[in-house]
Amino acid sequence: MKIPDAKEKVATASHRGGTAMTMADLATLASVSKITVSRALRDSSLVREEVRTRIKELAEAHGYRLNAAARSLRTRRAHSVTAVLEMDPASGRPYSDPLILTVIGGLLQTFAMQRYRLVLTTRAEIVSATSVVDADGLILFGQGANDEAFQQMRRFNLPLVVWGSARAAFDDVAFVGSDNREGGRLLGAHLAGLGRRRILFLGDSAHEEVADRLAGLTGAVRKSAAKVTTRICQFSREASRAVIAEELDKGWDFDAVAACSDPVALGALDVLESAGMRAPSDVAVTGFDDAIHDPRLTTVRQDWDLAGRTLAGKMLDLLAGEEATSALLPVELVVRASTDA
Amino acid sequence: MKIPDAKEKVATASHRGGTAMTMADLATLASVSKITVSRALRDSSLVREEVRTRIKELAEAHGYRLNAAARSLRTRRAHSVTAVLEMDPASGRPYSDPLILTVIGGLLQTFAMQRYRLVLTTRAEIVSATSVVDADGLILFGQGANDEAFQQMRRFNLPLVVWGSARAAFDDVAFVGSDNREGGRLLGAHLAGLGRRRILFLGDSAHEEVADRLAGLTGAVRKSAAKVTTRICQFSREASRAVIAEELDKGWDFDAVAACSDPVALGALDVLESAGMRAPSDVAVTGFDDAIHDPRLTTVRQDWDLAGRTLAGKMLDLLAGEEATSALLPVELVVRASTDA
DNA sequence: ATAACTGATGTTATCGATGTCATTCCCGCT
DNA sequence: AGCGGGAATGACATCGATAACATCAGTTAT
Numbered sequence: 226m227k228i229p230d231a232k233e234k235v236a237t238a239s240h241r242g243g244t245a246m247t248m249a250d251l252a253t254l255a256s257v258s259k260i261t262v263s264r265a266l267r268d269s270s271l272v273r274e275e276v277r278t279r280i281k282e283l284a285e286a287h288g289y290r291l292n293a294a295a296r297s298l299r300t301r302r303a304h305s306v307t308a309v310l311e312m313d314p315a316s317g318r319p320y321s322d323p324l325i326l327t328v329i330g331g332l333l334q335t336f337a338m339q340r341y342r343l344v345l346t347t348r349a350e351i352v353s354a355t356s357v358v359d360a361d362g363l364i365l366f367g368q369g370a371n372d373e374a375f376q377q378m379r380r381f382n383l384p385l386v387v388w389g390s391a392r393a394a395f396d397d398v399a400f401v402g403s404d405n406r407e408g409g410r411l412l413g414a415h416l417a418g419l420g421r422r423r424i425l426f427l428g429d430s431a432h433e434e435v436a437d438r439l440a441g442l443t444g445a446v447r448k449s450a451a452k453v454t455t456r457i458c459q460f461s462r463e464a465s466r467a468v469i470a471e472e473l474d475k476g477w478d479f480d481a482v483a484a485c486s487d488p489v490a491l492g493a494l495d496v497l498e499s500a501g502m503r504a505p506s507d508v509a510v511t512g513f514d515d516a517i518h519d520p521r522l523t524t525v526r527q528d529w530d531l532a533g534r535t536l537a538g539k540m541l542d543l544l545a546g547e548e549a550t551s552a553l554l555p556v557e558l559v560v561r562a563s564t565d566a
Numbered sequence: 567m568k569i570p571d572a573k574e575k576v577a578t579a580s581h582r583g584g585t586a587m588t589m590a591d592l593a594t595l596a597s598v599s600k601i602t603v604s605r606a607l608r609d610s611s612l613v614r615e616e617v618r619t620r621i622k623e624l625a626e627a628h629g630y631r632l633n634a635a636a637r638s639l640r641t642r643r644a645h646s647v648t649a650v651l652e653m654d655p656a657s658g659r660p661y662s663d664p665l666i667l668t669v670i671g672g673l674l675q676t677f678a679m680q681r682y683r684l685v686l687t688t689r690a691e692i693v694s695a696t697s698v699v700d701a702d703g704l705i706l707f708g709q710g711a712n713d714e715a716f717q718q719m720r721r722f723n724l725p726l727v728v729w730g731s732a733r734a735a736f737d738d739v740a741f742v743g744s745d746n747r748e749g750g751r752l753l754g755a756h757l758a759g760l761g762r763r764r765i766l767f768l769g770d771s772a773h774e775e776v777a778d779r780l781a782g783l784t785g786a787v788r789k790s791a792a793k794v795t796t797r798i799c800q801f802s803r804e805a806s807r808a809v810i811a812e813e814l815d816k817g818w819d820f821d822a823v824a825a826c827s828d829p830v831a832l833g834a835l836d837v838l839e840s841a842g843m844r845a846p847s848d849v850a851v852t853g854f855d856d857a858i859h860d861p862r863l864t865t866v867r868q869d870w871d872l873a874g875r876t877l878a879g880k881m882l883d884l885l886a887g888e889e890a891t892s893a894l895l896p897v898e899l900v901v902r903a904s905t906d907a
Numbered sequence: 908a909t910a911a912c913t914g915a916t917g918t919t920a921t922c923g924a925t926g927t928c929a930t931t932c933c934c935g936c937t
Numbered sequence: 938a939g940c941g942g943g944a945a946t947g948a949c950a951t952c953g954a955t956a957a958c959a960t961c962a963g964t965t966a967t
Contacts, residue, residue: 247952247953247954248953248954248955249953249954257916257917258916258917258918259917259953259954259955260916260917260918260954260955260956261915261916261917263954263955264916264955266696267955270914271914271915271916272915272916273914273915273916276915276916284695285695288721290697290698290699291696291698291953291954292639292952292953292954293635293638293644293698293699293700294634294635294636294637294638294639294644294700294952294953294954295635295639295922295952295953295954295955296635296698296953296954296955297634297635297638297922297954298633298635298636298639298921298922298923298924298952298953298954298955299921299922299953299954299955299956300922300954300955300956301922303634303635304698305685305700310674312674312675312678316871317671317672317675317871318668318671318672318675318871319671319674326664326667326668326670326671327659327663327664327667329667329670329686330658330659330660330663330664330667331658331659333651333653333660333686333687333688334653334658334659334688337653337687337688337690337691338691340691340697340698342648342685342686342687342700343685343686343687344646344683344684344685344686345670345674345683345684345685345686346674346678346683346684347674347675347678349678350678350679350681354625354626355607355632356631356681357631357632357634357637357645357681358631358634359634359635359646359683380629382586517858517859518858518860519860519861520860520862521861530658530659588922588923588924589923589924589925590923590924598946598947599946599947599948600923600924600925600947601924601925601926601946601947601948602945602946602947604924604925605925605946608925612944612945612946613945613946614944614945614946617945617946632923632924633922633923633924635922635923635924636922636923636924636925636952637923637924637925638924638952639922639923639924639925639951639952639953639954640923640924640925640926640951640952641924641925641926641952642952
């Protein structure tokens, strides 16, 4: 046996100052080789039960912690998953905030239980040539998962799960997203059922999810007497105010506004109400997301918790070497004051 | 020179299948040693400018990425910071969600710019004996940064920044938190200014932040004729409903409710309104956080963006070897319908 | 009795980067 | 010619863990 005198070795370790204890230190303490320590801590049946517990107790008593870098280097697994967010350079906050961040909570819970670390980064950071990626898989949150972001992530050659609407063109990748089309359908049916005839849709359908919402809406009102007109509008409350103000100027002739998101709907309410119109008697207004829980606003609720858990689940499947299919999450119509007096 | 024939070596590399390119591969491609590659990629002046750019171009062209584990192992720096969240085991979501998660957005932005990875984990996970910590520093988000969580984090012997109210007992640690006492004071002055005399405070002052809010409130109304009564109440809307219902049973005699958070305030509004009382004519109601942006609710706004940036800034100071002091962030009174008809 | 096997442990090489020290080359100076 | 010195490059050891293979009792099979 080549194990050196225990006392001498331990003294050396303590001389190292701030340096933390390693498996080698534990090995000398337990008078075994370090591979035995490694095996014991991993609960390998190759180590006698008795020895195993002794080593674990020693580790616990000395507050030993495995060195993540060393393990990752040797095993070629990072034991972590990176979520890539799109940040708004102006505000310095994630797009779709706080929705995406709520999903992150769901991811965190699932991954922590599975002993995977969850790493957050921005797209700008990860695509930079000198970025250092330390992950077994990537979860992409893009602005509607635009193609560029998508292709960039692909190049990392890691298991990939994307939040957004599935794209036919990329049928080899797992997409997870709310059923936006169904959400649009629910809203369309609701508005048509209220007898609305002239619906103004606010949103930019270059954004995949918005396009789906619009498609659902139009499909649902097709059988009715209602007509849908579209105006391009970005996601902010301010953008919405501007568009509605313009429409009022041009001579308003709508009895319903279907907005692509809650803030957009609130922007519409702001301007319409200050122009003396009332919801829902003069105009019915709907949003999308139910992120704000505004008592005034009829909207379609997405299940953010489920979103996080589903994304994490798909990733874990991929990491386990299984196939992962896309998932369409259910949505729910929430009727409130803006369409229901 | 021991550098083997380039062609042969490159062929070997490609035979490795999925294995990514390493510095050694780049070195053979560039006909230099791997240490030169290492230096070139780190912009060391020890490498001739010409050689440096050639190597960088090669790296870029072949999509080379530095191995995080190898670097961390050698340099003993993880290039990452771990945020530790307290999760509610029942809901599987972070306490104070979505507020904390909004702060995370601010952290992410700052750390990504500094090329630090942001890792998320839960307290339950990180304190488990077999957890693997891979971070240069810890940021703790606790339920009021309770002492136990606090002591646990300390044991990791890493730079530590805590979100919450500063504690005299731990004056060697950097705390970052909103000025809860000032928030309480603003609310107290506001309610007293409205002529309210019997204020019901809802909250559990075992929670440090709540205690501060209460202290500020009581201090502010001391000079006035108003009296503050406290009822212990947890953070949920449901808990609040129960407490208010009980108070109504016992014979209501308050003209103001100061809740420790927005959901608690909304719970109070729910019950009071369904009992036929009106805000603010019968009861003025206030919240705290402005997380919900409810048009009905007077509240104190915290600056979550600033919170994230400040926390990240303090951590970067510590990582740079500097001292970090605690910070008290400004708050703002937002008057809305529940106190202002 | 000997080969084959099983269970528990140890030795060595390795993962990919970088700190430390050694080497080489070229220049200018005496 | 020879020596000192700086600039550029390389060899080697190392970080802490684990995979792959080796060893060595003690047991069972033939």
